[in-house]
Amino acid sequence: MKRLAFSLLLLVPAALAAQREKFALDEVEIIEQKWPGIPRTQTGIRTRVLSPGLGNTPNPGDEVAVLYKGTLLDGTPFDESKDPQNPFRFRVSRREVIAGWDEILQLMRPGERRLAIIPAELAYGSRGRPPGIPRNAPLVFEIRLLSVRPPVLPDAVK
Numbered sequence: 001m002k003r004l005a006f007s008l009l010l011l012v013p014a015a016l017a018a019q020r021e022k023f024a025l026d027e028v029e030i031i032e033q034k035w036p037g038i039p040r041t042q043t044g045i046r047t048r049v050l051s052p053g054l055g056n057t058p059n060p061g062d063e064v065a066v067l068y069k070g071t072l073l074d075g076t077p078f079d080e081s082k083d084p085q086n087p088f089r090f091r092v093s094r095r096e097v098i099a100g101w102d103e104i105l106q107l108m109r110p111g112e113r114r115l116a117i118i119p120a121e122l123a124y125g126s127r128g129r130p131p132g133i134p135r136n137a138p139l140v141f142e143i144r145l146l147s148v149r150p151p152v153l154p155d156a157v158k
Contacts, residue, residue: 067082
């Protein structure tokens, strides 16, 4: 009986770790093969700084300008913004982009390039985004944060 209890105690941490992992086992194998040792955030995003930036990280409500390339885990491209004269702009934490982006952008500094591997549940989930993004697809992004601009408040609020 004590052996059984001890065995169960050994399995509990493994079960808890499995619950925190947001990628399927085959996806984890691909990630570890392509990007060995890539760190994981508390929400399960795998991320690595490719080149550092300087300055302050964006706050919720700030407008950011980014360049990016998005691919599926197998490397199939589905979207990109590569023209520095016409970057992709959005406000952070206003549900204008996928949840994984809102999280990652708040970790970045202007000028930084970062790799982000986002689990499906923090991307497009079970609905996907046809035709380029299938259901339950983890997404891989290389993101470059060009600029951060705080929201402009009306004079009456200042």
